[in-house]
Amino acid sequence: MTALTTFAAMLLLAPQTADKVPAPYDKIAPNSIMAHIKFLSSDLLEGRGTPSRGLDIAAEYIASQFQIAGIDPAGDDGYFQTTEYTNRRTQSTAKVRNVIGVLKGTDPKLKDTYVIVTAHYDHLGKREGEGDTIFNGANDDGSGTAGVIECARALAGLKPKRSIVFMCFWGEEAGLQGSRYYCQKPVFPLAKTIANVNLEQIGRTDDDEGPRVADFNITGFDFTNLSDIMTKAAKQFGVKVTKHERFSDPYFNASDNAAFANAGVPANTISTAYSFPDYHKVGDEWQKIDAANMTKIVRSACAGLWAIANSTEPVKWNESNPKTKRYVDAWKKLQGG
């Protein structure tokens, strides 16, 4: 036995209690995260463009994962909220689908209120030409989609006070179309939807500005109190929540949370790296995902989601921030005021 293998044997025998992850968050694991991302970003799905066969296969995959987890379907066709997509240039049409599941709340007063965790499962499809032509979208937003599935797996079977909705959108890259459609035809009343937590680009730590480990951003950090809730939840996993001074506010409108915010629902997006080397390029592939770090990020987001679902206090717009005025006005309108 060499010194090294003796040391390795000692490590194996050492008690593994130091970093024990509490239930149910221990169900969120690197292997399952990577399994989702590898499938969704595989070349066979051809970049999940809107609309495409690859997009449809991704929708079927997400629905299957919700079903395995034991999350109830909440679409008009099983887990699918279906609609017709029209290509403005060619006028051709195709069926597209948001994927929606729900874990029903149990508190007599709060069960008909909702917190929604979301991600977009579409990406840019493929391009003409030689070499690698497929925009795999592993980080954007295979990672967020895997995060939604993992939250569903972790929380299924539990009894939250409020209902928790798990939702994945088509058409984000085509202008937030899936989320806008949902907000026009909500399955659960928007007036009773107390928060949207959107997951975008949570898999990569190789931020253009330097490594981002055990740390995530929230867009519109000072727009709602979601940042406080997430900061508390993430602490138990050794994860920090940061306000990106330059991008926090401008990126608030850059993802699907904006559709909910415009309708008045307090809504923010969680991301690790805002800009990374393969952003919207064919090189956004699964090999570059930091699975260990992403596991901590998803556990943190899931714990935040659980805290919201079990709090009697709804998530609130920060009315003292002048930048929230239009969202607060929309919220007041939603509440009938």
Ligand SMILES: [Zn+2]
């Ligand atoms: Zn995205």
